Amino acid sequence: MPRLLNHTVSVEPTAEAAACTAVACRNCGLYQLGRLPGREEADPTLLQRIACSRRQLRKGEYLYRLDEPVRAVYAIRYGSLKSYVLSGDGRLQITGFHIVGEPLGLNDLATGRHTSEAQILEPTSLCEVPLDHLEKLSVEVPSIRSQMLIILSREVQHYQELMLMLGKKNAEERLATFLLGLSSRFEQHGFSPLRFNLSMSRGDIGTYLGIAEETTCRLFSRLQEEGLIRAHRRSVEIRDLDRLRQLALR
Amino acid sequence: MPRLLNHTVSVEPTAEAAACTAVACRNCGLYQLGRLPGREEADPTLLQRIACSRRQLRKGEYLYRLDEPVRAVYAIRYGSLKSYVLSGDGRLQITGFHIVGEPLGLNDLATGRHTSEAQILEPTSLCEVPLDHLEKLSVEVPSIRSQMLIILSREVQHYQELMLMLGKKNAEERLATFLLGLSSRFEQHGFSPLRFNLSMSRGDIGTYLGIAEETTCRLFSRLQEEGLIRAHRRSVEIRDLDRLRQLALR
């Protein structure tokens, strides 16, 4: 089967200019930083001023590592990455997968140093806004800070859901929740919610859901046997959204 | 044994004026909202302006409930509470215990509605700053928003640690981590880090750590047998900090 990640296919890098213009940023996770109070649309002039440089990264590279100073916030233009925290003896817990269109890097503002790491899962392009630039700009345009608060608060909500999973759901419910979550995020960004390709391994999914890789594999098989999904390696098709929801939203 | 919660004993409500003055707020979780850029001490005038009303709540009462509009942010003057999220079928995951001096309520800014609930664990007094007041004030004093970002970002770090626990640590490591965390938080607020009283039940601790109440009990007994702690009901004494750390920080 040819590798046809839907977000890799649908987002053509060539269609965009060299600078991160307002248009290019519309689906970008930092777009909302350009929103002024009370308005739905971002202010084009403001977006232009936020601007940002681009960065291209390959699979396996790190966007940032533990204890590094926080230098910038990012938005994903295409591609994806995982972020995770580490225990004293090196066990790791993936805290999130980040896909096209999503913002990244606001977590560690308090300390000024990264308490987590972010690693690239597939060829990925990012918008990068240096923190000092954002700092200067937000003195002048205070709404930027409000928007940052909102982004961070969304992050918190994601973490709350993950804690509920890790603390209270069984393995099958976790995988169902995971797949549904991905599905609706793809949909939000204009991709099919029922057919998509995963950029992470079974092992990564397990490390995210707090279950073993083997269990993750068995669950993919089980959900398929039960007719809820069709899955082959990285490609997933949701075949019974209702039953999957029933499982997940318990 | 008489009920001598150290934070109930040490913080005398009578010692403070009727309004939440700058002095009264020094140990208060909202104190840092009064910090101006680059300064360690909060600006007294600013603190006065943030001001806040008080609120007294009894055990079992809710500070806020699911789906309620977010009306204010809070700081705990004395007492404690738990906050938790709920699954579709009513299972609950406690996401944090909040003790004297800590801020509360910044989580749900994005949606404007609470996605979690907060319930009082013992007689508790709070500082309350209405959101619209904070909003107005922060137009004029932008540093307030920066401080809010920092508070929220700390919250995120707490969640990251909790996820690591829930996803990767065994039950004994979880309890050790929990006790050490409480210990250092008490210390931060000027109480003994080695002897303190819990305001939450074994069941609550289990619901926080993602383990059963019975397991929590057994672990208290085990840590006591092994000489790491002494515990009787709600009172806890840490007897071997090093070994407890060894367990927790793995």
Add this chain to the structure above:
DNA sequence: CACCTTAGTTGATCTGGATCAGGATTTTGT
């Protein structure tokens, strides 16, 4: 004070998912 309710504790048993082991398929590098 006697009664009742709630919280804490301990034991016995069961089980979901971890771990260990091996094989199949796909991707990557040369």
Add this chain to the structure above:
DNA sequence: ACAAAATCCTGATCCAGATCAACTAAGGTG
């Protein structure tokens, strides 16, 4: 094109912690 390395999958066994079931101790109440 081929070898090597990931990645994925399945089976067998094991065990940490859940669940079920009493029992005890502490507070609270009339």
